[in-house]
Amino acid sequence: MTSGVTTTTRAVFLRKRPDAGVPKPENFEVRETDVGPVRGDQILVENRYMSVDPSMRGRLGTSEMHYTTSFVEDAPLDGSAIGVVVRGNDRIPAGACVRHRLGWRDLAVVDVDAAAVIEPRGVDLHHWLGVLGQPGFTAYCGLLRAGGLRAGDEVFVSAAAGAVGSAAGQFARLLGASRVIGSAGGPAKAALLTERLGFDAAIDYRSEPVADGLRRVSDGIDLYFDNVGGDHLIAALHRLRMNGRVALCGMISAVGDDRPPVDHLMQAILKRITLTGFIVRDHEDLRAEFEDRVLGWLAAGELVAESTIHRGIDNAVEAFLAMLDGGNVGKMLVELN
Structure with missing residues (x-):
């Protein structure tokens, strides 16, 4: 960050692929990196929560996957996140809550078409990465x-x-x-x-x-x-x-x-x-039905939404490794900013 204008952010990088597929802290590194320019069809998002997922273990390797991509060495990790728009445009204004795929960093420049606007509807924001995500x-x-x-x-x-x-x-x-x-x-x-x-x-x-x-x-x-x-x-x-x-x-x-x-x-x-x-x-046609049903169950007290939350980008790798070792109940998340 410089002179009140955001130009950099902290992000988790894949420093080196794990040996024998078993990730360790030394495979990752938190670095300061440029945010980059924000085009007219993009928004700048201050991430509030990021998701930590078991599928990330497979993405640390090089095998071909048909529904996602492998992480790249010497580049930031990515994954689901939810945050608040700090620089918007005519399609998504500043102040809106959005869910997107550029987690593992405090700030993200996100294509408008890759962001989903979330109306929390009285539910804690992090649940939109968990039971509502x-x-x-x-x-x-x-x-x-x-x-x-x-x-x-x-x-x-x-x-x-x-x-x-x-x-x-x-x-x-x-x-x-x-x-x-x-x-x-x-x-x-x-x-x-x-x-x-x-x-x-x-x-x-x-x-x-x-x-x-x-x-x-x-x-x-x-x-x-x-x-x-x-x-x-x-x-x-x-x-x-x-x-x-x-x-x-x-x-x-x-x-x-x-x-x-x-x-x-x-x-x-x-x-x-x-x-x-x-x-x-493949089943996005069920999304609205799913959200309405789950919101109703939560409001009625019929559904328990469990989460395990670590705090700060510096503890994101610890959260990931803990999850792989069974150290979470419900959704594993990292609270940012």
């Missing part, structure tokens, strides 16, 4: 579009204390599921699922194998919302009823070395199970 929308689309949720379904959700999973389990209950089961890592998170988030049963995958836990709490499931793959997916395949369904949302277990064989997919043939992968951006 992509994590919540992912849960909603996964249940209804990919999972074909039906009234009376028994639903199993993995990573159920995370941003997507905690929303998916609660949404399933509110949308008519007869019973909702979740898995989480550690006794505190498992207890949170049943005592605060309204799950009917919980599995602590750190204290027992997922397959054993699922047998213990369920005679059979109709829909599995998969955030992790691996042993969770295998356990679900064996516990799904005839014509069961799987909504494939994430596969974080695929980044490790302990990958189970695909032979278990025989269960999908024997039980006529449907496995459907989905990318949330």
Whole structure:
């Protein structure tokens, strides 16, 4: 910053790609960098909150991904953020709240066409990156579009204390599921699922194998919302009823070395199970319906919106690494400015 006019900002850069895919603090660096000029079709945004997402781990590598891009060495990271416009134009005025994809920095020059104006509607701003943002929308689309949720379904959700999973389990209950089961890592998170988030049963995958836990709490499931793959997916395949369904949302277990064989997919043939992968951006036609429903649930006190918030750009990497180690409940965020 110089002479009262903003010319620079602080941002998190990818200093070097992680060795063996395991990110460490030394792979990142907070630097002062130029904001750059603001064209007529752009706005300058002061970021208030930025999202920290599990998918970022895959973007640290170089493998081709069909729905996003890899981070570039010696360049700033990016991701969802929400902030206030400090220099606007005739399309988005100063003072408006916008959601965009240039997080991991205090100030961002954003193309108008890449910014979505958010009217908070009485809800804390950070929830528009969580239960009212992509994590919540992912849960909603996964249940209804990919999972074909039906009234009376028994639903199993993995990573159920995370941003997507905690929303998916609660949404399933509110949308008519007869019973909702979740898995989480550690006794505190498992207890949170049943005592605060309204799950009917919980599995602590750190204290027992997922397959054993699922047998213990369920005679059979109709829909599995998969955030992790691996042993969770295998356990679900064996516990799904005839014509069961799987909504494939994430596969974080695929980044490790302990990958189970695909032979278990025989269960999908024997039980006529449907496995459907989905990318949330393909379902924007549901956005308004989703927001109205979630706002109604929040207003009625029927939905718990959990967040874990770190503060300051200097703590953004710490938040990311903590999330990868299970150090969050609900949505992991960093408060900026």
